[in-house]
Amino acid sequence: MDVGWLRQLFTPFGRVEDVYMPSKRSSSFNTKFGFVRFKRREEAINAIEDLDGVAIRNFTIVVQFAKYSKDNPVTSQMNLDGVKKVNPGPSIHSWQPKPTELQSKQRASNSSSYADILKGGSSGRLKLVEAKEVGLGWLQKSAVGKLINFCHVNTLQDLFISNGTWDAQIRHMGGLNVLISFDSIESLNDFLKDETKVLSKWFSSVQAWDNQKIPPSRCVWISCYGVPLNAWCSSTFIEIGKFWGDVIKLDELTEKSIAFDKGRMFIITDYLDCINEVVHVKINGVIFPVKVIEDPMAETSWEKRVFTSIKIKKGNDKEVKEAVVETDPGDDESLDFDVDKAELENEMEFVEEVAETNVEVEKAIGTEERALQLINVNMQGSIDKAANSSSGVEASGWGSGKIMDSMRETAANNTTLNINFDPPTFVRLNMCIQIPRASLSILADNQDSWVEDSVKENPVIDENLRGENDEDEIIPEHHTEAYRIENEPHSTSIKAAINGVKNHGVPETMIENVHRIAREFFRLPESERLKNYSDDPSKTTRLSTSFNVKTDKEVAEYCTSVRGLTLRLLGAISESLGLDRDYVSGQLGSHGQHMAMNYYPPCPEPELTYGLPGHTDPNLITILLQDDVPGLQVLHKGKWVAVNPIPNTFIINIGDQMQVISNDRYKSVLHRAVVNSDRERISIPTFYCPSPDAVIGSAPELVDDEDRRPAVYKKFTYQEYYDKFWNRGFATECCLDMFKV
Ligand SMILES: O=C(O)CCC(=O)C(=O)O
Ligand SMILES: [Fe+2]
Secondary structure, three states, X not given: OOHHHHHHHHHHHOOEEEEEOOOOOEOOOOEOOOEEEEOOHHHHHHHHHHHOOOEEOOEEOEOOOOOOOOOOHHHHHOOOHHHHHOOOOOOOOEOOOXXXXXXXXXXXXXXXXXXXXXXXXXXXXXXXXXXXXXXXXXXXXXXXXXXXXXXXXXHHHHHHHHOOOOOOEEEEEEOOEEEEEOOOXXXXXXXXXXXXXXXXXXXXXXXXXXXXXXXXOEEEEEEEEOOOHHHOOHHHHHHHHOXXXXXXXXXXXXXXXXXXOOEEEEEEEOOOOOOEEEEEEEEOOEEEEEEEEEOOOOOOOOHHHXXXXXXXXXXXXXXXXXXXXXXXXXXXXXXXXXXXXHHHHHHHHHHHHHOOOHHHHHHHHHHHHHHHHHOEEEEEEEOHHHHHHOOOOOHHHHHOHHHHHHHHHHHHHHOOOEEEEEHHHHHHHHOXXXXXXXXXXXXXXXXXXXXXXXXHOOOOEOOOOOOOOOOOOOOOHHHHHHXXXXXXXXXXXXXXXXOOEOOOOOOHHHHHHHHHHHHHHHHOOHHHHHOOOOOOOOOOOOOOOOXXXXXXXXXXXXXXXXXXXXXXXXXXHHHHOOOOOOHHHHOOOOOEEEEEEEEEOOOOOHHHOOOEEEEOOOOOEEEEEEOOOOOEEEEEOOEEEEOOOOOOOEEEEEOXXXXXXXXXXXXXXXXXXXXXXXXXXXXXXXXXXXXXOOEEOOOHHHOEOOOOEOOOEOOEEHHHHHHHHHHOOOOOOOHHHHHEO
16 A cells, blocks of 8 residues: 555545655554545545445555644645644554554654645755746737647647638647737737637637636546456546546557556546556455556657648658657557557568469558558659759740750759658647537538539639640740739639649640659658658758659659749739739749659548648749549638549649739638548649749839839748748748738
8 A cells, every 4th residue: 555545545535635654654553554635624524434444455444534733833834724624633544453542653753744745845845946937928918728629739720820810829738728829919809709709619718828727737648557357448447537637538459458458548637746546446346456657658749749740841851850759759659550560561571472463462552551641751852953953044944955955864863852751640640639520510511512613613724824845935825814814813823723724734644654653652661762761951862773764754754844834824924913924933043843742641530630731832833733532622711622633633822922922912822631531642742932042022013102002021032931931830920921011
């Protein structure tokens, strides 16, 4: 028996504040004794009534009110309401058959007393830190929301954005609490008033920040050893968990009775001590001690890693590595994952050795993909170097066969293939995050209604962008027609993002090739894929054996062809703004073009995660190729609209730089990708960018102070913008706002 045991014995009667058990036994009776302090007197009375004289195994327990000497300074010095009120009485708790007489002198002279413990430890001093007050400025613009359900901060962030609130920064505080900080008191007040009533659906309570009103709360995994097998069911675990808080879920092994070595559950608690106690489970009149221990290594907080991973998405490989290291250790879920992987490798070897039929190999691949579900791999092919190496080559120059050839060659030699682990999926799936039903139905409704719309609407650009010959710089006049936007560039941004462009001039075989290459890559065993991993972002890694030269060439051809399309689009967009055809491309310095291949594994519960959270692309324009699995969504009139794939059609996402150059006529498009329950999804965006040193500003022709069209943005270099975009923390304001005049 120990302090934990004692605590558990008394916990059912009320809130146990302290338990003290001197190491010495009572000299007179050779009994063990201890003290339990309740928050309320009635709780202590109930405990005495129920436990005094009860036999537990071979002990009989005696429970009585403790006696404190009147001059004991503790009662007067400390805030000990419960103690002050107790009736004086015998002070010994005995584990022996009831003694006739109990004494209170047994305290060993060299051990600390219960009174000392109450004062704050054996040294008699409270462990007190005098803290300096900080951060009041922003804390006073913050609110604390208690979520109804577990929910990822990025999900919440999206919700705020779609509700028109861009300046909310959301941070997890532990348990179900999140801190929501605003840029201004007005925004805070608007949120607290919550006139739209959208946000309140997510929170059980919301209040302006006030430290004194918010109890610390945390989530923790606890393991229970010794639960009798005839009591092994969720209700027993839920009852055990209730001693400390609310049970959120049992782990799979426990729930499905796969192993009985320990029962494990995830709880939310405001108990601050590390849980390490004994509880008693009574079944058929027999009491079984069960040891309950908190798992301090299990990862229970997710928000930090999600922020890291947002950066990862755009290929800061150093952070990728750190994030992977950070994600794995101590996370039981990832341990399970490692085991799976090891088993899987064996399984694959076996399959290869024994039966090398296609079907079986397919099966093995399928298994692996399932086991690797928790990892989202992002492969990036970049022809940046190629573009830079032919620096000075501008839009018109790309038509020349000579330059094209040299570009192709350089691209082929420098194509990078960086594999980034993208942990959001991994983290989120592990975290049993739930999106409240209300929001799910919004997404679902949109998807349904969109299916109808997508049949009715035609791609925004048809016929008009096809180059007779990809290498031909002559773009017939009528190509601009589609982007004659009737003074509605913004709606064109949305249409291009939702409806896409057809007849774009990129040959179908090239599109099929990149789809195939991406699929082949993601089906490689992980060990093969990892060969392409580099933690040096500046390093261009030659494609490994899995990608032969032929493949390089195919990727390069695709990139070149997409580049042709992009330049035609830029020309059309320039003209739609009343600018010279090559105005926009002339603002970019040496053009940069990055291609990514995003892999979204199937997720059995897609509503619990996002593949890619809501964002605008920081570059100029993105030419996005999707496979046939839906997943892309665009924010339109405050609602997420599903962009269902149309074969052989590109989605065009206007990026932030186009918004700046057009002085807000074209708006960058907020989009995100969700995952699919049973099918993998691959998307292949080509990001077209200015060179890092290009100075970006609104076209002078589009700035007219008298016409009430002043410049919306300051001038900046693309490098400045890019740095700010990835370093601002995902949860803060829209990056463009940071560059407003
Ligand atoms: O997968 C998609 O459809 C979207 C990809 C995307 O938005 C991106 O990579 O920036
Ligand atoms: Fe994007």
